[in-house]
Amino acid sequence: MKKGMLKQILLITDGCSNQGEDPSAVATLAHQQGITINVIGVLENDQSEQPEGLEEVEEVAMSGGGVSQIVYAKSLSQTVQMVTRQAMTQTLQGVVNQELQQILGPNQSIEELPPEKRGEVMEVVEDLGETCDLEVLVLVDTSASMHNKLPTVQDSLYDLSLSLNARMGNNRFSIYSFPGKRKDIDKIMDWTPKLDSISSVFPKLTSGGITPTGPALRAAIQQFEKKRNLRSLMTRDESAREEPGY
Numbered sequence: 162m163k164k165g166m167l168k169q170i171l172l173i174t175d176g177c178s179n180q181g182e183d184p185s186a187v188a189t190l191a192h193q194q195g196i197t198i199n200v201i202g203v204l205e206n207d208q209s210e211q212p213e214g215l216e217e218v219e220e221v222a223m224s225g226g227g228v229s230q231i232v233y234a235k236s237l238s239q240t241v242q243m244v245t246r247q248a249m250t251q252t253l254q255g256v257v258n259q260e261l262q263q264i265l266g267p268n269q270s271i272e273e274l275p276p277e278k279r280g281e282v283m284e285v286v287e288d289l290g291e292t293c294d295l296e297v298l299v300l301v302d303t304s305a306s307m308h309n310k311l312p313t314v315q316d317s318l319y320d321l322s323l324s325l326n327a328r329m330g331n332n333r334f335s336i337y338s339f340p341g342k343r344k345d346i347d348k349i350m351d352w353t354p355k356l357d358s359i360s361s362v363f364p365k366l367t368s369g370g371i372t373p374t375g376p377a378l379r380a381a382i383q384q385f386e387k388k389r390n391l392r393s394l395m396t397r398d399e400s401a402r403e404e405p406g407y
Contacts (some may be wrong), residue, residue: 165293167252168196169227170381171245173237173314174302175203177217178374181345184217186227187378196385198225199248201240203310204233221374226252234310240377242324245291253286253293265399292337294331297321300381301366303338308368315363322356335384336362339377340370346380385403 170191178184189200202218215231222229228248230241253270261270261282271282301314304323318336325332334356336349349362 165256166296167249168385169245169248169295169297170196170198170225170300170373171241171297171379172200172203172221172300172302173202173203173241174197174218174374175307175310176215176304176372178372179305180371180376181374182379183224184375184378187375187382188221189318191378191382192224192305192368193247194227194382194385195273196225196254197227197248198222198380199227199244200225200229201237202231203307203314204231204317205309206233206235217374221378226255231403234313237310238320239314241317245325249295250286253289256289257282257286257364263372266400286321291328292330294333295325295328296333296352296385297335298384299334299336300377301336301338301349302372302374303366303368304340304372305369311363311366311368317358318389319356319359322359331343332402336365337381337384339380340373341377341380344380345373345376 191198198221200218200222201386202215218231228244228251230240231246232245232272257271261274262344271279274282276338299318301311303311308315318334321333322332327357330353333352333354334350336356336359337346338349339383345354
């Protein structure tokens with residue numbers, strides 16, 4: 162089985178979208194393109210009830226084939242790492258299930274295997290979780306109500322980088338915020354293997370405005386497409402330079 166590349170969008174928000182297309186529909190589109198959508202709904206530390214807007218968190222993650230979690234800001238760091246790894250395992254289980262169906266037939270899944278066989282399969286999944294390449298685009302809601310939570314978001318993303326870089330597989334992160342100043346999303350940090358410089362970038366974030374989650378997710382999906390096209394272009398250029406006459 163090839164270790165491959167896992168692609169995730171990690172949406173960090175504290176409320177429902179209020180402009181543009183349905184984010185759940187966009188999340189379905191992302192999942193069809195092999196991109197998992199994970200969503201973390203952030204509550205204020207002194208908030209006793211969950212706002213109605215956070216019901217959307219579960220719907221978007223479910224449509225995007227990912228994991229959702231509602232969390233208080235003070236527990237955000239641990240949750241970001243847990244959700245990212247949990248989604249990675251869930252995605253890999255799906256890949257393994259697809260391969261099992263090709264080998265054993267369409268009615269066979271991991272859960273239906275005998276316990277000892279199931280254990281062997283989960284060992285493969287865990288190994289792939291440590292060795293597969295991972296791309297995580299972090300999409301941060303910077304609408305007005307997120308203002309006080311942004312320092313905690315910064316710390317949690319730095320911790321996520323440290324945690325995942327302990328893996329054997331290659332990691333690449335990028336960070337975008339929404340709503341953007343002129344576009345649906347603004348690039349905070351381009352693709353990088355580590356988030357060491359996040360402390361110099363994040364304090365510059367400004368918060369305010371509406372919450373166009375659907376358009377922001379669609380724009381985030383397009384970043385993976387742009388990255389793939391750029392990689393293909395660079396590969397063609399390298400091949401051309403290697404040919405005689407260049």
